[in-house]
Amino acid sequence: MAARHVLLAWRARRLVAGQVAAARAALARELPRVALAAGRPIRVSPVLADLVAAAIEAARLTDGAVDPVIGTAVHRSRYAAAHPWLPACGSAVGVLDHPPHDWRDVHLDGSLLTVPPRVLLDLNATSPARVADRCATSVASRYEVGASIAIGGDVATAGPAPPGGWPLHLLSPAGDAVRGGWPPRLGAGRALGTSGAPLIEPRTGWPAERVRTVVTVEARSCLVASTFATATAIRTDLTLPPDADFRP
Numbered sequence: 001m002a003a004r005h006v007l008l009a010w011r012a013r014r015l016v017a018g019q020v021a022a023a024r025a026a027l028a029r030e031l032p033r034v035a036l037a038a039g040r041p042i043r044v045s046p047v048l049a050d051l052v053a054a055a056i057e058a059a060r061l062t063d064g065a066v067d068p069v070i071g072t073a074v075h076r077s078r079y080a081a082a083h084p085w086l087p088a089c090g091s092a093v094g095v096l097d098h099p100p101h102d103w104r105d106v107h108l109d110g111s112l113l114t115v116p117p118r119v120l121l122d123l124n125a126t127s128p129a130r131v132a133d134r135c136a137t138s139v140a141s142r143y144e145v146g147a148s149i150a151i152g153g154d155v156a157t158a159g160p161a162p163p164g165g166w167p168l169h170l171l172s173p174a175g176d177a178v179r180g181g182w183p184p185r186l187g188a189g190r191a192l193g194t195s196g197a198p199l200i201e202p203r204t205g206w207p208a209e210r211v212r213t214v215v216t217v218e219a220r221s222c223l224v225a226s227t228f229a230t231a232t233a234i235r236t237d238l239t240l241p242p243d244a245d246f247r248p
Helices: 002-036 046-061 070-082 127-143 223-236
Strands: 107-109 112-114 146-153 154-158 189-194 215-219 245-247
Touching: 002 046, 002 127, 002 146, 046 107, 046 112, 046 127, 046 223, 107 127, 127 146, 127 154, 127 189, 127 223, 189 223, 215 223, 223 245
Parallel strands: none
Antiparallel strands: 107 112, 146 154, 154 189, 189 215, 215 245
């Protein structure tokens, strides 16, 4: 029995590693092609289409507080941090103005993705949570076991939970251990999202002023939990879903 459990855990880890690698590859290889399409529809892989759909759903749930159309702002912020004494004018970075677009201008029709010209998508706010949800569901359904998948500060579960719930061993988005966290355990089918990293305000394209330093949200899915953890860190006017709870 012990040998079977070891083999099952090894197979589950391989499954999770494969799905994480596929997501990272889709983001690294396909998003540049989307940007180069300059407003023309482009066919993307099912993996990237799913990640984009998750980002659009997060924006819809939060009225744009979590918006994938912040790629230019993210690049501009990184450039300014690396070269604070260099003007952007006269260089390629000069085109990195905040575009007059939002998530509603991003159109996904099956595998056809259309993004306005000069808009760069940034899916980092939602992709880890979506991948965690997918991995937990895949492991639980394929091996008929309970599964708990943690990616940074995001935790997804699927299938039955052990007695007392899933114990949590969290890392913040910055990679630091979260001690004395809330909740101490997760029940079956519950998920957790944590936000503590620097954020961009989608309405302005500049670094956001956080109203809460670190936010943890428990919800029915990792995507919902992580989305509202991010959104409530910079907004106080949002209403959480009925089955969600948060701790600032």
